[in-house]
Amino acid sequence: MNDSSLLTQDALPSGFRFAAVKAGIKPSGNLDLALAVADLTASAAAMFTSNRVVAAPVLVGRRHMKRSKGRVRTVIVNAGNANCATGPAGIEACEKVCRAAAAAFDCQEDEVFPSSTGIIGVPLPSEKPIHALPQLAATLAATPEQFSLFARAILTTDTKPKVATARISVNEKTVKIAGVCKGAGMIHPQLVPHATMLVYLFTDAAISPEDLDALLQKSVEVSFNRISIDGDTSTNDTVLLLASGASGVPMDASSAAFSNALTEVCTSLAKQIVDDGEGVTHVVELQIEGAPTDRDALSVAKAIAHSPLVKTAWAGCDPNWGRLMAAAGYSGVAVDPERISIWFGDLPICRNGGRAPEFDEAAAHQYLKQRNFTVRIDLGLGRGFCRFWTTDLTADYVHINADYST
Template sequence: MNDSSLLSPDALPSGFRFAAVKAGIKPSGKPDFAVAVADQPASAAAMFTSNRVVAAPIIIGRRHLERSAGHVRVVAVNAGNANCATGHAGLEACQQICAAAAEIFHCEPHEVFPSSTGIIGVPLPAEKPIAVLPQIAASLSATPEHFLQFARAIMTTDTKPKVAHASLNVDGKTVRIAGVCKGAGMIHPQLVPHATMLVYLFTDAAIQPSDLNTLLQQSVEVSFNRISIDGDTSTNDTVLLLASGASGAQIDHANASFAAALAEVCTSLARQIVDDGEGVTHVVELQIEGAANDCDALIIAKAIAHSPLVKTAWAGSDPNWGRLMAAAGYSGAEIDPERISIWFGEQQICESGGRVTGFDEAAAHSYLKQREFTVRMHLGVGNGQCRFWTTDLTAEYVHINADYST
């Protein structure tokens, strides 16, 4: 489920409390500092951007997870400033915030996990979030409204909060998973174990950090690593999964039911990010089939998803399928052009590398006018496949990002 208006009290995992306030970082004056607190040290697993330019909170977050042996008490997220390309001062600001949060919430600084999102290259005024920490502490709660406050406070160019949740039964105990994320632009996560998209996942299952890492990597691979809005990989991308253990249900990495539920939540959040993309008027599910292998299928999906010519054709609902062929051809994946077939929804457009007999351009144009549609390509060279979600590229996207820093 992903409709925040339907979030009920029993949807949230036990063992966590949430709050968000205005720290004065966003020029808009909207809430911009969010905190999640685990009642007890929670098992943690995280994945970060593969961009070699990384923000200060990623450097500090990695250190803290290593020092705490994969345990977190506090998640502290500021929006409006990425704290990236800020040098030693950025690291110092991040450490100051973690130390102040640790004092307020009675834990060690390395049990605080920091995150930032916003403009790159601007010093983070650490004194602002530090000043509102007492207000955060006084307003913490485990209610759905506080969870949604957290979701809203981490937004930048997002137009709406993004949440998802699932539950399952494990040995007679109810286990809950809930996630929140932000992201609308600079979205092409390439997350690695050790993306601007921020994702926070919470569960009340009891899971060891090593098992949590395995489960997170599996879920991310089929969700957040399968989306792209503009092809840019952020310096701040982060996915964090915390397990409080408050349900008493013991789970390891081999639990298929939990893995499926976690993947469901992650996929919902990933698709919400795409749907809320900057200037987006079309959301596209690419179904690549018949590739030499799954890796080649993904390579072709990304080539199509990142092609300005393809994306602008989608913006105009133009059934220019030749651009799909061209993108597959230069992707570097193994192809045989004479074996390629393409469908827009149920309508076949291309067969054996050429336009189908009786191609109905008007019908194809009409189909592509829908906000959401499917493009399926069968390569005919193997069994490789993947699903990938992407968007069109509009003038509104250009306007948003041309004026972003001013």
């Protein structure tokens, strides 16, 4: 599911409570501070941005995860300020918030996981989230309403909250997974184990931090690492997975049913991010097949997804397939142009490197008018394959980002 307004009590994993308030960080006055608290300290796994410029909460979050050995009790997220490029003062502000949250929710400071999203280079007014902690504590609840408020409080340029859930049955017991995320611009996550994408995943399965880490890496690789809106990798990208163990059902890294359900949730959230991209009018699924390796297929997909010429053609519903060929050619993969074939949906566009005899430009143009469409490219070189989700590039994207800080 992907509509937070339809979230039911039965879909929420047990063992967690949620809250959100207006702390005065966003100039708009909207919700801007979100909190999740595990009833008992939860197992945790996290993945962070590969950008070498990282925000204070990423540095502090990594440190806390290492010191706690993958245990988290409290998650605190502010929107409206990325707390990045703020120097030692940014680290100090983040640590102040973590210390205050640890005291408020009866846990160790290293068991607090911080996140921030918003504008870069502006000092975080730590007094604002700290002042809001009593209000958060007063409203904490394990309800769909509070979970939905959490989903709304973390948004920046997003137009809507993004939620996904899944459940599996094990020996007549139910294990639930619920995920929430934000992201609409500055989206090309490259997450490694050591407008921003933030993802929070909750499950009531009983899983060790080590097994959670293996499961999370597997799911992220085929979901969040397969999307791009504008090719920019944020300084704050974070994916956090928490397991409360409240269902009493033990799982490990070999649990195929849980792995599949987690991947389902991650893929849904990833596609929701793309669909809510800044100024987006078309969402494109790239299916690259016939590559020498899966990694080569991914390289071709990224070259196409990041091409301004390709993306603006999609914005105009222009079936200019030559731009796809050009992007594949400079992707770094040793493609053979005479083996490449292209389809828009089921419509043949290019065959063996040249215009397909049955190519119908009017039909192709009409097909590209849909908000969601598929571009399939066969490189004819091997069995490598990947799916990748991306968008067009519109004038609205330019307007949104030209005025972002002013």
